Amino acid sequence: MGAVDRAVHPRTLDAFYCVLSLRGIAIAITLIFGCGLAATGAIAQDGKALFKVCKACHEIGEGAHNKVGPHLDGIVGRTAGSVQGFRYSKAMVEAGSDGIVWNEKNLMKFLEKPSHFIPGSRMSYRGMADEKKRAELIAWLGKASSAKPAENPAKPTYIPPSDAARSFTDVVLAQKGDPEYGEYLAGECVTCHQQSGHAEGIPSIVGLPEDYFVHALFEYKTNVRQNEVMKLRVINLNNEEIAALAAYFGKLEPN
Amino acid sequence: MTALTRRHFGLVLGAGAATLAMPAYLRSQGKPKVVVIGGGAGGATAARYIAKDSEGAIDVTLIDESNKYTTCFFSNLYLGGYRDFNSITHGYDKLESNYGIKKVTGRAKSVDRAAKTVTMEDGSTIPYDRLVIAPGIDFVWDSVNGYSEEASKVAPHAWKAGPQTELLKSKLDAVENGQTIIMVAPPNPYRCPPGPYERVSMMAHVLKKKGLKDAKIIVLDTKEKFSKQALFQEGWQKYYQGMIEWYAPSVHGGIKSVDVGAGTVTTDLDTFKGAMLNIIPAQKAGAIAAAAGVANDSGFCPIDASSMRSTMDENIFVIGDASIAGAMPKSAFSANSQAKVAAMNVRGDLIKSKVFPAKYSNTCWSLIETDDGVKVGAQYSPADGKIAANSTFISQTKEEDALRKANYEESVGWYTGIVTDIFG
Structure with a gap:
């Protein structure tokens, strides 16, 4: 079988996987690599920077819409699987009816390894192992999520970038x-x-x-x-x- | 391809297939019947897709001699200690409960192609309108002088997963420092081209992890080159320096014989003695293919590239390792891909559902050492009567660690995906 040239720029793979993660759903891959940020610790961490990984699929802030994932306005304190018009997995809806609320404790567990906390969730994110970073992210989410979402968040407004x-x-x-x-x-x-x-x-x-x-x-x-x-x-x-x-x-x- | 040509193609094929199907309709009582022989990556996928997509309009019977299936793919990861045996073993219960497939546990002995029945070893017969043969491989035992089914109980091939895999693992785990493992690698064509070399990597991983640095693996090959060779050899040099020796026939001069009792393999060059032998003989289609008369002199089964239909019987489809699938390697991914094309054509024949042009694909991942996975893949379609590759890729040497780790993670995701696609 003929080999296909692999056009990888000599800059680090971490760098382009970060780009990749921001652009789309392949955040799973990003997380495997720790996306440079997490792996090297070379860049100062804060919740907002950590949210970049989430941004590929989630909107937050004034007028947020559902994208690949539901909007995150009001996420802290929200019942699991409860955004109207978002197509959740059965597992997430069941978690909601079982009374799972996205308080700090549950978010800490979920974000560590989503597939363990809610098996069958559609969220293709591998998890954030670092407890401190999770706490920072959740603290930032708490602040950032107080904005009002779009009137009809179910109507996606996805605009391709180029x-x-x-x-x-x-x-x-x-x-x-x-x-x-x-x-x-x-x-x-x-x-x-x-x-x-x-x-x-x-x-x-x-x-x-x-x-x-x-x-x-x-x-x-x-x-x-x-x-x-x-x-x-x-x-x-x-x-x-x-x-x-x-x-x-x-x-x-x-x- | 435009919408017009595709639909046109579908119609033309659909019409031709319907004509073929007519006599079957007249003969069979009630629903058309499909029998699938072999419950592996090809057969179970075909059974599932025919049952699922015909929504009860076709009776599907799946014959396999076992009531559970251990996948050959990822069995090397079991050897390497990355998976447990249960995680690579799957049952047929969902195929029965969710898709109404009738599972018959037993061995199909012969096929009466005129009567369109399968005869089981116990003498019972099962009628079909379309038969899918997916028996995987059998061994050409005498391809290695001195080796036999009996000898495989001492020197396992472990090229069909199950008890053989567990036997190989127990022997691997018993190897001590200073001892030698000898593998005889099979000639083309065989199941899972990178498999022997991934296995060597996994065996070396186990030895190294236990600190047995003076243990050695000698590969006596029957081929001058092998799949992903540069990648494996780079990895062996990097991780297992001095532990693996690979000899091509041009070096060892040819394998004369094995003596599993003495633990020796004799070649023109020398007699190699090992504490453990892993002999992987030459292969052919599973026995039922020859019994049904759909295999040719090569031991494998010629098929029509656009449908996976046997060129020897229009009512029979042959998929997976048993088929001669042009440029496609014998892999679970290939078998799964071929099964979907066959399933679509079976439905087209029997219930006149739409038949689209055949497309095939394959990707094979191999693990060299923890978090160092490589892959090779291709996309295929029928061309000049054969299944030909349209485009291909292969991992490159000197890749970043992160990419290799991503490859491995991807392979783990693929495993979960494909076994769900096969067994429901």
Whole structure:
């Protein structure tokens, strides 16, 4: 098999995985690496800096919307799985009805290893081992989350960051994706990304907003996100196929 | 491909398939019947996808001689002490309860292709409209002079996971400092091309971790080169210096014989003596493939690249290690991918569901040492009657530690993903 050139810039991998984490859902990978910040400790820590990892999926502050994850306004003290209009995993909804409230104690446990505290959660974040950092992050969340969310937080306002990405997303989504075709094509995805929406080492892609989904694939196509396995799958997909996949996964409900 | 051509393709194929399916409809009572032989990565996936996507319109029977399945993939990680045996063993209960698949525990002995029935070892017969054969591999025992099924109880192959894997592990754990392990690596084509070399890495990991620095692993290969060779050799140099010796046939001159009692492997060059032997013989499709008459002289089964349908019988599909799948390696990932194409075509035949153009993919991860994982992968489609690679990638030497660690974490996620996709 022919080798494909790996165009990794000689700057540290940590650096580009940080970029990657900010850009998308692959925060799992970031956390494995400690994202440079955590690993080296070279940069001063505070809650806001630590939140950068969360920002890939969560909005917080005035007018926050749901993205890949629910908005975090009012998160401290909020009941688990309780943001209206967000498609939670069954596990998260059950946690809420079991009375789990996101107080400091529970957030400390959850953020240490989300998949342990709420098995079956869609949050594809591996966890933050450092207790001090978790405490800093939660303290910052407590302050930052006092703002009012958007009136209709369920309506996503995801805007792809570059013109190229935006026009790609527009072109792809201009055609209506065929979910039946998407289901067949998805056979290739669900070998790794679980159809149930569970994330255990591989991010969940179930129920993602279509524009987010398309944009993420664009970033794999264009090396903004660097993962050889994903790139290989995506470069062989045409626009119709991407639209079909986005339509299929967008319709799936996590369980 | 435009929407028009794809749909057109689907229609054309659908129509052709429906014609094929007609006699089956007329013959069978009630629902069309699919029988799958082999409950591994290929067979169980095919059974699940046919049952799931036909939503009860097709009767699916899955035959396997065991009631649980130990995956060959990740069994090296069990050897290395990274996984326990239970974590690589899976049951069929969800396939039965969630998808209504009928699991028959027993050994399929032969196939009457005219009558379209499978005959079990106990003499009972199971009728089918479409048969999926996914038996994995069997061994060509005499490919290594002096080796046999009996000898494998002393010198395990451990190339089918289960008791053999546990036997190899117990022997590995008993190796003492100064002793030698000898592996005879198989000739192409065989299941899991990087597997022997990942296994060598995992055995060295165990020895090193126990401080047995004077223990040694000698690999007597039947090939001049192997999968991910540069990556493995770089890793062996980095982590296990002086512990692993690999000999190509051009060096050892050919393997003459083994004597598992004496613990020796004789080559043209020398007789090697080991405290433990791991002999991996040449391979062929599982016995039922030959019994059904769908294997050719190579011992494996030719298939139509666009559907995984046997070129010898239009009612039979062969997937996974038993098939001749062009550029695709024999791996669980490949088998799982082929199973979905076969399942779609089976449904197309029997209930006229839409058939899309075949696409296949594979990725193989290997662990060299803790947090040092490498990977190779490719995307495939039918071309000129064969399954050909469209694009490929492979890990590079001298990669950053962080990337290698991410590869390993990714492989762990993949394992959870694929066993869920296979067993429900």
